[in-house]
């Protein structure tokens with residue numbers, strides 16, 4: 229028994245040993261690889277394709293950062309994490325950054341000692357039910373059995389929603405999205421609730437997606453974004469501006485196809501020139517070279533291209549841009565200026 | 568030379584070893600504190616008093632999302648104890664039966680038990696938990712199948728429903744005087760035990776055999792039944808019935824509990840069976856032969872001669888099996904059973920980010936539980952061990 233306690237203490241102190249190391253950029257460069265935390269598999273956000281290559285909106289953010297920092301978009305070690313293991317993994321230094329459909333909340337930003345660097349998907353929590361159940365509103369779910377991933381914001385929102393509406397439910401806690409889908413399809417729960425984008429992605433993987441509907445209520449705000457450990461501001465800046473580069477690229481019409489041309493010589497738009505390093509020294513301000521953003525964009529294209537390829541209306545998931553359109557198109561995506 | 572003095576030498580070495588151990592622990596503790604400080608974290612248990620914000624399905628005590636994290640931890644502790652106690656009891660019955668039968672003269676029975684032991688002992692318990700859980704969720708009907716006129720499933724005796732969300736059974740509801748009936752029942756159980764003790768004593772002292780079976784049966788039923796009817800049937804049954812999405816009323820034994828309970832029982836039962844077999848084989852054959860030559864029947868030989876002696880060999884390893892069950896019950900999270908690892912060590916840890924605090928509490932809990940089990944079992948062991956005269 230003594231031994232167990234001892235080993236436990238050993239594990240914990242080992243767990244935190246890495247947390248102190250400050251200069252993540254140096255670590256990543258020395259390693260030659262970016263350790264990026266992603267989901268265990270969520271279509272459209274981060275999932276290995278048939279050849280084992282991680283694809284998705286979150287995976288693309290990891291690649292953009294790797295391209296900016298290491299000049300190699302494929303120098304990424306994707307670390308699959310469940311909702312429950314993700315924060316320990318980031319806090320311990322096992323990963324350098326996380327892009328894992330993680331909601332930006334105050335307590336995660338402060339108490340858990342992380343820094344969210346931006347938002348790459350504006351989401352909200354929804355419910356999916358079999359059409360046969362005949363439910364048309366989440367408020368009709370009184371007494372229902374609900375599959376819910378533990379360790380998520382959605383778990384807390386669920387409790388709040390049912391309490392606020394004075395109805396009851398029975399939670400069935402699950403660890404991963406796959407497990408939830410399995411339980412839901414077996415009828416062990418009446419409904420599954422998580423981020424609406426996640427529901428769309430999960431539904432796309434069902435044998436007969438048309439038999440299931442996502443209920444109209446969106447019960448929470450789920451701004452999903454990449455995050456890093458608190459305390460290394462230089463590293464946070466790099467991840468933040470890599471994401472901003474993808475968003476700004478869409479706004480200014482820089483695409484995967486034309487980025488090489490535009491970066492070859494300075495053009496008419498000074499903002500694009502500064503973004504692509506043909507004007508000014510923005511890269512050097514972050515400790516990177518002047519081509520950093522060019523490589524980040526070349527990795528998988530600008531935000532719009534990444535969105536359309538992984539989540540857009542022409543994919544099985546079929547999500548409209550909605551809130552995730554550029555601010556110029558009535559959406560919320562808005563990169564601060566490159567200046 | 569002092570060094571050649573073995574007594575002095577061994578003390579010195581032990582002392583040095585102790586110093587090294589203390590130094591190592593101190594180093595780790597300091598490392599932990601420094602790193603915590605560097606990361607801007609501190610050790611604080613104040614989170615235990617804030618609202619947990621999450622719901623738990625199996626609640627032995629009143630709990631909702633406004634209750635504190637501490638209460639969530641207590642719910643988890645109770646759930647751990649529930650599954651551990653259930654599994655210890657069934658594993659013991661299974662293990663004793665399988666261990667005894669494995670030595671049976673009946674070739675088929677002995678083989679079957681050998682297969683049971685080998686199959687269950689050699690596959691990790693986590694796999695068993697998952698297999699049983701999958702079978703439950705995949706093969707049993709959803710509550711929906713019980714609905715309507717063309718229902719594809721129906722309740723057993725109109726009282727039991729087997730669904731992929733668990734088994735629903737009638738629940739006794741205690742009216743006024745109900746606990747009195749329960750008290751009478753417990754008293755008659757004690758009565759049975761005393762009666763059997765007395766009968767054994769008579770047998771040993773005077774060689775007179777008293778039939779115990781029918782008096783025991785009578786004691787079991789009659790006083791409780793009399794109390795039940797005299798007090799005007801104060802205990803009623805609440806039957807489960809399909810309402811809305813689920814069965815309501817009655818007692819729900821969730822699939823996660825069943826999977827965990829069964830898996831821990833059959834897995835640990837296989838180990839206990841081997842302990843029992845070893846215990847029985849440790850009693851020399853001469854004893855059984857002597858008993859047989861006195862004209863005792865095989866069952867009596869087992870109960871009167873072999874098992875009482877075998878118990879002394881069986882109990883110590885049995886303790887570690889009970890400890891194993893309790894610790895293995897922390898695999899509960901695999902099927903979403905909300906034990907202490909699922910509440911305090913899972914959701915609370917995750918939502919508050921207080922990893923160190925939660926893990927320390929968890930370790931303390933398992934330590935206390937394990938030490939308590941050992942203590943109780945050691946007391947029992949001391950009570951039955953050979954009295955040397």
Ligand SMILES: N[C@@H](CCC(=O)N[C@@H](CS)C(=O)NCC(=O)O)C(=O)O
Nearest residue numbers: 267268311330331380381404405426
């Ligand atoms: N946004 C929520 C929930 C994130 C979450 O875990 N989402 C699920 C379903 S959309 C997921 O990504 N599952 C994939 C996995 O299990 O790895 C949070 O940050 O707490």
